[in-house]
Amino acid sequence: MAKNKTRYICQECGYVSASYLGRCPNCGAWNSFIEETTTPTQAAAQPRVTTTGSKIQPQKLTDVTIEKENRIKTQLGELNRVLGGGVVPGSLILIGGDPGIGKSTLLLQVSGQLAQTGGKVLYVSGEESASQIKMRAGRLTVADSGMYLYPETDMPSIQAAIDDLQPDYVVIDSVQTMNVPDMNSAVGSVSQIREVTAELMRIAKANQITIFIVGHVTKDGSIAGPKTLEHMVDTVLYFEGDMHHTYRILRSVKNRFGSTNEIGIFEMHQNGLEEVANPSEIFLEERLAGATGSAVVVSMEGTRPILVEIQALISPTMYGNAKRTSSGLDHNRVSLIMAVLEKRANLMLQNQDAYLKATGGVKLDEPAIDLAMAVAIASSYRDQEILPTDAFVGEIGLTGEVRRVNRIEDRIKEAAKLGFKRIFVPKNNLNGFNPPDKIEVIGVTSVGEALHKVFN
Ligand SMILES: Nc1ncnc2c1ncn2[C@@H]1O[C@H](COP(=O)(O)OP(=O)(O)OP(=O)(O)O)[C@@H](O)[C@H]1O
Ligand SMILES: [Mg+2]
Ligand SMILES: [Zn+2]
Numbered sequence: 031m032a033k034n035k036t037r038y039i040c041q042e043c044g045y046v047s048a049s050y051l052g053r054c055p056n057c058g059a060w061n062s063f064i065e066e067t068t069t070p071t072q073a074a075a076q077p078r079v080t081t082t083g084s085k086i087q088p089q090k091l092t093d094v095t096i097e098k099e100n101r102i103k104t105q106l107g108e109l110n111r112v113l114g115g116g117v118v119p120g121s122l123i124l125i126g127g128d129p130g131i132g133k134s135t136l137l138l139q140v141s142g143q144l145a146q147t148g149g150k151v152l153y154v155s156g157e158e159s160a161s162q163i164k165m166r167a168g169r170l171t172v173a174d175s176g177m178y179l180y181p182e183t184d185m186p187s188i189q190a191a192i193d194d195l196q197p198d199y200v201v202i203d204s205v206q207t208m209n210v211p212d213m214n215s216a217v218g219s220v221s222q223i224r225e226v227t228a229e230l231m232r233i234a235k236a237n238q239i240t241i242f243i244v245g246h247v248t249k250d251g252s253i254a255g256p257k258t259l260e261h262m263v264d265t266v267l268y269f270e271g272d273m274h275h276t277y278r279i280l281r282s283v284k285n286r287f288g289s290t291n292e293i294g295i296f297e298m299h300q301n302g303l304e305e306v307a308n309p310s311e312i313f314l315e316e317r318l319a320g321a322t323g324s325a326v327v328v329s330m331e332g333t334r335p336i337l338v339e340i341q342a343l344i345s346p347t348m349y350g351n352a353k354r355t356s357s358g359l360d361h362n363r364v365s366l367i368m369a370v371l372e373k374r375a376n377l378m379l380q381n382q383d384a385y386l387k388a389t390g391g392v393k394l395d396e397p398a399i400d401l402a403m404a405v406a407i408a409s410s411y412r413d414q415e416i417l418p419t420d421a422f423v424g425e426i427g428l429t430g431e432v433r434r435v436n437r438i439e440d441r442i443k444e445a446a447k448l449g450f451k452r453i454f455v456p457k458n459n460l461n462g463f464n465p466p467d468k469i470e471v472i473g474v475t476s477v478g479e480a481l482h483k484v485f486n
Contacts, residue, residue, distance in 0.1 A: 036067050108306070126316065
C-alpha cells in the first residue's frame, strides 16, 4: 500500500506547497491553500491512442496524412463562427461563464439541435435533476429524441454510461461538481478538476466523442481551477454578458481549430438563446440623438466589423484627485488618450473626472477605437454634440497623430450599410482606395485636425 502524502494546493493557481501557507507565493491569493492527500496511484503505463483507437507510433512527417477536417455545423451560426466553422469531432470544449449567465441553456439548446440532426447526446448534470433539465428543455422547446439525461457526478459511472451508450456528444455540467473517487481531495478542488478533465480528455480522444465541459468562473473572471485546465482542452470559450442586458457574448480565448478573435452574439429570451444576426443595429439601438459625449466606432471583432457607441462623461473634479473610470474599455488607454488630448489638443482635462463606457456590454480592446474615444471625450468636455451620422476609426499616437488601422474597407462598408453619412479615418489608410459613394470618407492626420473637422 502506497503511503499517503499530504500537500497543500493553491486553489487559484494550482501552486503546490509541502506546508500550509497563508498567501500564495505564486499568484498572491490569500487563504487559497487547501490540504489534499494523494495516494500515488500505480497507474499502468497506458499507451496513447489515436482518435481511432490504434496505438501511436513515431512516423515521418512526410508520411503523415492529413485527415479531412470534418466539422459539424450546429444550427447556431454564431457558435459555429466562434468554434472556427463548426464542432470538430473528438474535441474537448470548455465553456466558462458567470453563474446564471446561460451556460446550461446554451448547451441544452445545442444538444437538442445535435440530437435532432442524428447525433446521440449524453447530457450529464451534477447540478440539476433530470426533471429540472426536462423543464428547461420544455421551455426552450428542445426536441428530445436522441438525447439522454444523466444526473451523476461520479466519474466511473459516467465512464460506464459512455461505454454503454456510445454517444457522439457528451455535455458535462459542470466540471466542478464531478468526482473521481480514488482521490482524497474534495470535489471542486484543483486536483479533482484536473483529474476529471484529464479523464474526459482521454475519453474524448479514444472514442472520438466531442465533449462540452461547463466551468464556473471565479470572482476575477477566470475559470475556477488553475490555468492548466485551459491548457488541457482544445477550445476555451467564455460566455459573458451583462446580467442586466439580454445580450450574451460568446468569446473564444483558445482554439486549436480556429482563430480566437471571433465572437458570437446572442440574445437571451424566455424560450432560449437567439442569435443576433446584425449586432451593430443592437448596439446602436438606444442611442440618444443630440446627446453630447457619444461617438460611434467601427470595431473589428474577429473578421466582423461591429459598430459600437462609446460614451464619455467629463465633469469637474469636486475634491481630491481626478477620477478615471471606464467600463468595456481599457483603463490605461483612457488615461493615455486624455493625456494626449491635454497636451496636443489643448483640452484642460487634468481637473476633470472622466467616465467612459462602451455600450451594450461589449469589451473593446483594439487601438482603432482611440479616435472615437477622443472625440467623445472632447464632445462631453466642450458640451458640443457630434452629428449622429458620424463614425470614427483610428489609432492615436503619443504625438497626437492618427495612425493607420487594419481592414479599413470592411469598416467603412459596415458604417455605410448602417446609414452613416460620414466616417473619419486615418489619412494614411486612404492611399489607393476607392470609398463607396454612399458615405463621405474624411481622412485626418492628427487628433487636433479631427476635432476641428468634427466640431466646425
Ligand atoms: N423563465 C425564464 N424566462 C426567461 N429567461 C429565463 C427564464 N428562466 C431562466 N432564464 C434565463 O436563464 C438564465 C439561467 O440560465 P442557465 O441556468 O443556463 O445559466 P447557467 O450559466 O447554467 O447558470 P449556473 O451557473 O447556475 O449553472 C437566467 O439568468 C435567465 O437569464
Ligand atoms: Mg447551469
Ligand atoms: Zn496561487
